[in-house]
Amino acid sequence: MGKIIAIANQKGGVGKTTTSVNLAASLGVLEKKVLLIDADPQANATSGLGIDVETVEVGTYQLLEHSASAKESIVSTNSPNLDLIPSHIDLVAIEIELVDVENREYMLKKAIEGLKADYDYILIDCAPSLGLLTLNALTAADSVIIPIQCEYFALEGLGKLLNTIKSVQKIHNENLDIEGLLLTMYDQRLRLSNQVVDEVKKHFDEMVFKTIIQRNVRLSEAPSYGESIISYDASSKGADNYLSLAHELIQKNEKK
Numbered sequence: 001m002g003k004i005i006a007i008a009n010q011k012g013g014v015g016k017t018t019t020s021v022n023l024a025a026s027l028g029v030l031e032k033k034v035l036l037i038d039a040d041p042q043a044n045a046t047s048g049l050g051i052d053v054e055t056v057e058v059g060t061y062q063l064l065e066h067s068a069s070a071k072e073s074i075v076s077t078n079s080p081n082l083d084l085i086p087s088h089i090d091l092v093a094i095e096i097e098l099v100d101v102e103n104r105e106y107m108l109k110k111a112i113e114g115l116k117a118d119y120d121y122i123l124i125d126c127a128p129s130l131g132l133l134t135l136n137a138l139t140a141a142d143s144v145i146i147p148i149q150c151e152y153f154a155l156e157g158l159g160k161l162l163n164t165i166k167s168v169q170k171i172h173n174e175n176l177d178i179e180g181l182l183l184t185m186y187d188q189r190l191r192l193s194n195q196v197v198d199e200v201k202k203h204f205d206e207m208v209f210k211t212i213i214q215r216n217v218r219l220s221e222a223p224s225y226g227e228s229i230i231s232y233d234a235s236s237k238g239a240d241n242y243l244s245l246a247h248e249l250i251q252k253n254e255k256k
Contacts, residue, residue: 002033002119003253004112005179006141010164011157012128015147015184015213017044019245020125022219022238023145025228026246028081032120035074037112038087039137040127046086049077050226059086064094064107064136070115079228083119095132104132105172109140121249130164138165139172143179148200150186150193150212155200179252182245184213211245214238 007020017040024036038045039060043053062068063085073085098104108124115122124137138144144165148154169176181204187193201208213219219238222229229238 002035002116002122003143004116004122004124004141006124006126006134006137006144007147008126008134008137008144008161009146009148009157010128010130010134010161011149011153014149015182016040016128017042017048017125018219018223019145019147019182019184019213019242020045020123021048021223022229022242023245023249024082024121024123025079025230026239026242027121027249028079029230029243030246030250031081032246032250033081033118035083035085035115035119035122037085037108037122037124037137039091039108039124039133040087041089041091041133042127043087043089043091044223045125046084046088047226048223049079049082049084049228051075051077051084051086053086053088056086056088059088059091061088061090061094063111064091065097066107066111070112079231091133098132105135105139108136109173112140130161134164135168135172138168138176141173141176143177145179145182147182147184147213148196149184150190150196152192154196155203178207179249180209181207182209182211182213185215186212187215209245209248211241211248213241213245216241 027034058068063073126134126137216238218233218236222232
């Protein structure tokens with residue numbers, strides 16, 4: 001049975017989509033069967049894997065409104081062992097459309113529950129908000145990875161996200177775990193980056209992944225070519241970091 005992992009933080013620009021795309025590609029390269037669900041109306045994970053967003057006819061929107069099945073929503077990608085359920089700007093409307101629907105927080109869970117047998121890992125790239133889309137992702141997930149950028153306001157809003165996770169655990173999904181906090185955009189030359197790393201490790205200790213994602217130009221360039229860092233530049237520091245994270249995730253879950 002596969003594991004469903006949401007990648008969430010209501011702050012924008014912390015590396016959620018970068019992590020979703022590159023962790024998914026890294027797990028695929030390590031011969032795990034992976035599905036990435038793009039649950040962000042900005043659809044950056046979709047375009048970052050080389051899919052033209054304008055051509056998406058069936059994706060997360062249709063999945064959530066149950067007008068298409070999960071299997072009908074899946075497209076293959078050029079990355080080994082990696083499938084995608086793409087997004088489109090239409091997804092913006094889903095929060096309004098589902099507002100009066102009974103059990104609206106469970107729409108994604110219901111739609112993908114049959115897929116766990118087909119994949120080792122199902123990753124969900126969440127929108128930068130704590131709205132209904134993110135709530136659906138957390139309700140459907142077994143665990144959550146929280147990217148935290150090594151910058152000044154790193155811990156701002158983290159308490160709010162952790163409270164949301166506690167609420168989801170209490171009301172919708174008692175089995176939801178925190179897979180780990182992932183430090184991103186680290187620059188070892190900056191004292192601030194090192195202070196943030198120390199601060200996060202001091203407060204959260206074992207919850208923090210050992211792997212730290214460093215700032216890397218190649219990592220920033222890859223999405224504009226519609227490629228993961230693994231296919232864009234496998235020898236780069238960014239590729240090393242995400243392969244290391246994938247190894248750490250696999251080892252952690254094989255111990256359980």
